[in-house]
Amino acid sequence: MSSDTSGTDTREQLMAATYRVLAERGFANLTTQRVADEADCSQSLVHYHYDTKDDLVVAFLEWVHEQETEWLETLGDGSAERRLRRFVDAQLSIPADDEHARFNVAFVELAAAAARNERYRAVLTAFSERLQATLAGIVRDGIEAGEFRQVSPEATARFLRYALQGAVQADLTLDEPEAKPQTEAAVDAYVEGMLLAERD
Amino acid sequence: MSSDTSGTDTREQLMAATYRVLAERGFANLTTQRVADEADCSQSLVHYHYDTKDDLVVAFLEWVHEQETEWLETLGDGSAERRLRRFVDAQLSIPADDEHARFNVAFVELAAAAARNERYRAVLTAFSERLQATLAGIVRDGIEAGEFRQVSPEATARFLRYALQGAVQADLTLDEPEAKPQTEAAVDAYVEGMLLAERD
DNA sequence: GTCTATACGCCGATAGAC
DNA sequence: GTCTATCGGCGTATAGAC
Incomplete structure (x- = not known):
């Protein structure tokens, strides 16, 4: 692609390297020196590429944003209900102790x-x-397909997102060991009581 | 009461003083020096009363915990539905720009x-x-009084708490200006679709 | 682009006088 | 209990050589 420098x-x-330092030490302990160590280079090189620490963090957030965007497209297709359940599962079923989970703390x-x-x-x-638009889109698809009732896609998506985020956090x-299982049940x-259309 | 030293x-x-520093500067900028300045004393006096900065913060959290406990009893009585709505309103209707709101960021x-x-x-x-027990208790009261349906009080309380917390955060x-209004609607x-008993 | 060396400030914590 | 003074360490950022 781009024949960059x-x-x-x-x-x-x-x-x-920033990802790993954040996962292992947390944002409060993120230093340019630790990033340099993790990347096997000098601390001043970090400052050569990113003028300030804030620049580094902003660039990192954009980098994660791009990666997450790719992931969202993985949600793929299937019925609205299936995609919705995949979304919920993805949030609630992150293993507790791998690097990704530890990074989520930093997030x-x-x-x-x-x-x-x-x-x-x-x-x-x-x-x-982006998350909101994706989830609201799923709800909207479900309504149009007659799978879901005539709810507000935006408010419904928001409500679910916040509840899931609160549980994960x-x-x-x-x-709070009941956080995820009880939220999943609720x-x-x-979904069954408010979203799925009655069929009888 | 206690005739302490x-x-x-x-x-x-x-x-x-810690409360004000947290509200104005945030946790990342909380220093014993700033607390001392805010309390009009020397920095070493802070360390005389609290050996380490962590001790200060833990004591502060316990202090807030006590104050919040008093507030929770303010929820008072009335029907379960009324108490539930008061709980929801209390979370969603915090004015945006006073000191209390700024402290919530620190929280x-x-x-x-x-x-x-x-x-x-x-x-x-x-x-x-404590929050969970209070809210689950309200739901349980509502079920016993026939106001609410036979839901799980714990899972329902958790779901609501997390959704509200996510919205506030x-x-x-x-x-995200739609966070609070759309969550309130949802x-x-x-509450109407899942919690309130049908009456007809 | 990458390095070593260093300036400079801030922070947590302690010593010691009153 | 409260103060002033100070130590030691760490973190960001820059200077200057290669």
């Missing part, structure tokens, strides 16, 4: 930091809007 | 930090369990 490769390594930390950082917030808002940050009841 | 008053001032930051700090997590888990941390629909 060789820097592209280093930047990719720095993104991957919660970054989301919190977005409140006081405009640049983080811009990327994460775009992130959230509680699972990651508190000692979501199932919600 | 005069230190009690200073500690109270330090808690109040989101602290909740994220709990993932990697056992002591924070212990207090915040207790916090969450999105409102505080992202540029919660109303949920």
Whole structure:
């Protein structure tokens, strides 16, 4: 594709290193030195590619955003109900102790930091809007296909997203073993009681 | 009541100072120096009363926990539906720009930090369990009174709590103006469609 | 592009006087 | 209990050689 300067490769390594540092140490302990160590280079090289630490983090968020976009398309097709259930499962069935789960903790930390950082917030808002559009689209498809009732796709998608996010966050940050199983049960009841069209 | 040493008053001032620093600067910028400035004392005095910064934060979380407990009893009585709606409103109708709202941002930051700090997590888990017990109790009362259907009080309370928390957090941390209004609409629909007993 | 070396500030924590 | 002074460490960012 793009025959860029060789820097592209280093930047990719720095993104991957940032991912690992965040997963292992958390956002509060993310330092340019640790990223450099993880990427096997000097700390000043990080600053050569990204003027400030904030620049590094913003670039990282955009990098994750792109990767997540690819993942969303994996949701694929099938009936609206099937796609919806796949979405719910994907959120609730992340294994508890692999690197991806540990990174999710860092993502919660970054989301919190977005409140006081405009640049983080811009990327994460775009992130959230894409998720919202995808899920609302699924609900809309379901309504058009006669699978779902005439609910508001936007409000329904939001409600589900927030409930799932709250469950995941509680699972990651508190000692609350019932967070995911009870939420899964409640979501199932919600889908059956509020969303699926009666068929009789 | 307790005729304590005069230190009690200073500690109270330090808690109040911590609250203001968190609201104005956020957890990431909470320093013992800033707390001291806000409380009009020297930084070393903070360390006299709380050996480490972590001790200060844990004491602060417990202090907030107590205050919140008092507030929860304010929910008072009335029908289960009335108490439930008061609970929902209380979460969704916090004014956007006063000190309390700004502190809520810090609370989101602290909740994220709990993932990697056992002591924070212990207090915040207790916090969450109290909320869960209160809301599940309201649902249980509603079922016993015949106001609500035979749902699972725990799963229902959890689902609502997480959805509300997700909405509040999105409102505080992202540029998402629809977070609270759309969630409110979805919660109303949920209460009417899933919770309230049919009467006809 | 990548390195070593370093400036500079801030923070948590302690020592010691009053 | 409260203060001033200070230590040691760490983090971001820059200077300058290769």
